[in-house]
Amino acid sequence: MQIKTYRAQFIRELSSIYDEGEAESFFYLILEEKKQLRRIDLALQPDLVFSEADLQVWNSILEQLKLEIPVQYLLGKTHFYGLEFEVNENVLIPRPETEELVDWIIQENLKIEKFKDLKILDIGTGSGCIAISLAKNLPNAQVFAIDVSEKALATAQKNAEINEVKVTFIHKNILETVDLEQEFDIIVSNPPYVRNLEKQEIKKNVLDHEPHLALFVEDDNALIFYRKIAELARKNLSPNGQLYFEINQYLGKEMVELLENLNFATIELRKDIYGNERMTRSSVQ
Incomplete structure (x- = not known):
């Protein structure tokens, strides 16, 4: 079958679940991963075909997409801040909003980083996307990362190796932690923040397949x-140390009040x- 013919079928069969643009983006993500072909290649060579073996692979993926299994889990990888990360059912798929948080930290600290070694802690690291992106872009920094899930930490360690950075990973339940035991210049966290009352806003592919431990709070x-x-950061941040959070979009006012009450x-x-x-x-201060 010609690839362009299968492309139309692929998009059509997903049209009841995803909009056309999203289904098309899935097709080209998979095409590049499985066949090392880009959109431009297909445009320049419209007569390219899938073999029977190719069709078996693609039809299997298509059926899993119909079950709303995230395409990143099917491919086993995703991209974040220009880097490649392994992802699986033990870790959240990194979001573009988190890239913005990482970029904020990097841009604010590049000038500082040139003059001293930063010590950074990422709490609730998951796939390691925050810690690893910071280690890659602030190369003089010492980066540490905590997670309660040993399986998540194993994935994060693989991702550090893939991206050729050193991150010290620590298995720890932050809610049971009394002291972080050393001083940091930056503490960053994207912890669970989706309330149960907001579950109806969550897409089925996230709700059914991504780890609830990393998503939901009461x-x-x-x-x-x-x-x-924040209480730990009060004790373990260096003078003028910085605390960064990704937060629930509905709780901005409450977050500012919390930080004010803790004298940040x-x-x-x-x-x-x-x-x-x-x-x-x-x-x-």
Whole structure:
């Protein structure tokens, strides 16, 4: 079968679940991964065909996409901040909003990084996307990363090796941690923050397949991770150290109040590219 013919069939069969643009993006992601062909290659060689073996692979992937299994899990990888990351059912798929948080940290600290070695801690690292991207782009920094899931840490370690950076990974339940035991210049976290009441807003492919441990918090204690991490940061950030959070877009006001009540200074609430209040930066005096 000609690839362009299969492409039309692929998009059509997914049209009841995904919009055409998303289904088409899946097709080209898979095409590049499985056949090392790009959109331009197909345009220049419209008579390219799939073999019977190719069709078996593609039909299997198509059926899994119909079950709304994330395409990144099917491919076993994704891209984040220009780097490649292995992903699986043990870790969240990195989001573009988190790239914005990483970029904020890098841009604010590049000039500092040139003059001293930064010590950075990422809490709830998952795939390691934040810690590894920071280690790659702030090469003089010492980067540490914590997660409660040993399986997530194993994936993060692989990703550090793939991207040729050194990150010290630590298995720890942050909610049970009394002290971080050393001082850091930057603490960053993208902890669980989706309230159960917001589950109806979550797409089925996320709700059914990504790890709930990394996503959800109880409605009546939605800031449990932020409060604990901020309390630890008060003790373990260096003078003028910075605390960065990715946050629930509906709880920006509450996050600022929490940081104010814990006597953080220069608190900044920043919107993401979609106009949602999605991240904060604060410092200790």
